[in-house]
Amino acid sequence: MADFKTHTLVATVISGGLGIAALATGMATPAEAFCYWLAGTLGGLLPDIDSDESLALRIVFRLFGALVAGLLAFYWMTTLPAWQVVLLAGSGYLMVRFVLLWLFARITVHRGMLHSLLANLLFGVIAVLMSYHLFALDARLAWGIGGFVVMGATVHLLLDEIYSVDLSGMRIKRSFGTALKITDWQRPGLSLLMLLCSLGGFWLSPGASAWLQGLDLALPQSLGHVLESLRVSGLDMLAVDVQSVQDVLAWLRRGWQDLRAV
Numbered sequence: 001m002a003d004f005k006t007h008t009l010v011a012t013v014i015s016g017g018l019g020i021a022a023l024a025t026g027m028a029t030p031a032e033a034f035c036y037w038l039a040g041t042l043g044g045l046l047p048d049i050d051s052d053e054s055l056a057l058r059i060v061f062r063l064f065g066a067l068v069a070g071l072l073a074f075y076w077m078t079t080l081p082a083w084q085v086v087l088l089a090g091s092g093y094l095m096v097r098f099v100l101l102w103l104f105a106r107i108t109v110h111r112g113m114l115h116s117l118l119a120n121l122l123f124g125v126i127a128v129l130m131s132y133h134l135f136a137l138d139a140r141l142a143w144g145i146g147g148f149v150v151m152g153a154t155v156h157l158l159l160d161e162i163y164s165v166d167l168s169g170m171r172i173k174r175s176f177g178t179a180l181k182i183t184d185w186q187r188p189g190l191s192l193l194m195l196l197c198s199l200g201g202f203w204l205s206p207g208a209s210a211w212l213q214g215l216d217l218a219l220p221q222s223l224g225h226v227l228e229s230l231r232v233s234g235l236d237m238l239a240v241d242v243q244s245v246q247d248v249l250a251w252l253r254r255g256w257q258d259l260r261a262v
């Protein structure tokens, strides 16, 4: 497997390059490109947070602890005296950095659940939700950050897999196939839970309704196109009753609209 330095370097270079590309093509402001770069680099560390001794684990929990401390200070700043705010923020940080980290390290297994594509999806969804709801960033930027986290984490898995092939001797190490996987199939219950959390997160994320509306518009249109091309190709000559196909399509369309109305 690739070491911490390699992971950080590759994630930094790739997300930096993509961030600059987004800036150059006018898809991001300099501040947004900087956020993307950070998100991609952090994403590159996330799959290894299940390794109990890893630097990635400590860095991520330090960042998370700082975030919790900052939020506690922000919310209590105006209602509590300063020394209590400092105490509260400090204990929040220590809770995350030591107690939560200890629990997390006990629960997770290295290269288990969290070293998978499904986990990357969950990391991305969490990043979108935090960017939008916690940091009040706009939906487009939040999705961009989520995308960079997923990209960085996926590059991490690929890199681990590449490192499991010993190129000098052209032989495959035993770890081959353990790094890049969809999920940990040994744990179907937890995999399902992760999938449900991702879907739930997607539902709570900004712009999901806009996405569904787009689908709502696109679906009847694409059905119409299919029907039209069938007609053009002369398939309706082959005893295909166009009227009944149209009826079925109209019924499907109504059903879809009803579903949307719920």
Ligand SMILES: [Zn+2]
Residues within 6 Å of the ligand: 001, 047, 048, 115, 156, 160
């Ligand atoms: Zn790894």
